[in-house]
């Protein structure tokens with residue numbers, strides 16, 4: 452036995468009590484007999500067996516001796532039997548707000564309650580909990596959650612110091628110095644966090660990765676999904692555990708976790724301590740460019756642009772905006788702290804709105820070379836912005852990623868000498884959201900378009916603990932791939 456002992460910080464009192472009772476009974480001891488051996492009153496032991504009192508380590512030690520079992524056995528987190536497991540589950544359930552909300556009298560599970568009844572109750576409660584915990588949002592709720600999250604991001608200049616610190620700690624631990632994070636170092640970080648990685652071709656379609664928490668293994672596909680390289684997805688997945696995320700409570704929680712996990716991945720792949728000096732040099736040379744950040748750290752253009760928004764305000768004193776839209780102008784992602792006014796609905800949400808035809812993110816699609824950087828100055832009622840837009844070819848459709856800054860800050864950027872100019876009065880003024888009068892006169896009331904049905908940005912997500920994820924597929928996958936217990 453070890454020279455020192457420590458109580459597990461997560462000692463589950465009900466499980467411990469069940470194990471104690473189970474071991475005592477298998478040794479055919481009464482509470483009084485065991486109490487006598489460890490110098491405690493039977494009533495005290497009874498409280499412990501019922502999970503109502505936390506035992507001190509000295510007592511646990513004495514109990515292990517008295518029962519003649521290894522301490523580890525007594526402290527094992529596994530319930531001693533199916534019946535014990537059910538009793539524990541029922542005991543735990545009754546403590547939950549959801550159960551209490553039913554206002555049922557407390558049910559004491561005595562030894563005469565048949566196990567079939569326990570199974571039945573446990574199954575009913577599991578289903579009740581499943582139906583209750585669905586961070587599925589209506590489109591309205593999703594929009595509100597998105598708007599609120601963006602407000603918080605704007606407030607902090609899209610910079611999360613605590614996640615930066617985590618990333619730095621991790622990079623230090625594996626000996627990272629500069630430049631692109633090698634696959635070997637990514638693997639070292641994963642290992643450092645106590646996980647392993649496996650690649651599988653048959654990952655369910657609804658997921659990008661699955662983490663098997665029992666065996667601490669992360670499953671990935673070996674393919675690139677636009678901005679989501681396998682390295683990025685791996686680090687995003689890892690981010691949830693590094694950041695101590697718990698199963699999302701609601702849709703807002705789900706969104707916040709996703710933002711944080713993505714931030715973590717970007718902070719590891721484009722480390723602050725290397726990226727900031729690099730960006731400062733580029734600014735001093737008046738040669739700031741997102742594509743350089745992309746190339747130096749071997750990340751997607753979108754991740755580089757997004758990462759720029761993390762570091763620009765805090766470290767370069769530059770305010771900026773970021774937007775990702777498709778060819779039709781539908782906005783999928785947006786951020787700003789530079790005063791640009793995005794189109795938004797009554798809840799303040801930007802996602803799903805159509806952006807101005809004159810903005811760089813739309814004009815890039817009609818530029819002669821749409822896959823090269825497209826620069827543009829845009830005059831808006833709030834002032835002039837300089838923008839660089841880039842088209843990322845996607846599997847189903849192309850997306851434009853735009854980074855923009857107020858006119859004054861354009862002097863630090865490559866592409867500032869562009870002669871592309873546009874004027875936009877969107878979203879408030881008369882601009883492009885309505886057809887020009889002559890066109891409208893000719894065709895108003897004379898056109899009947901049939902809209903293409905495609906899943907929209909914020910269509911209601913299918914239900915489930917993790918929105919849009921098919922749990923059956925996930926569990927079936929793990930069943931097939933997990934090592935035998």
Ligand SMILES: [Zn+2]
Pocket residue numbers: 806807808809875876877882883884
């Ligand atoms: Zn417009």
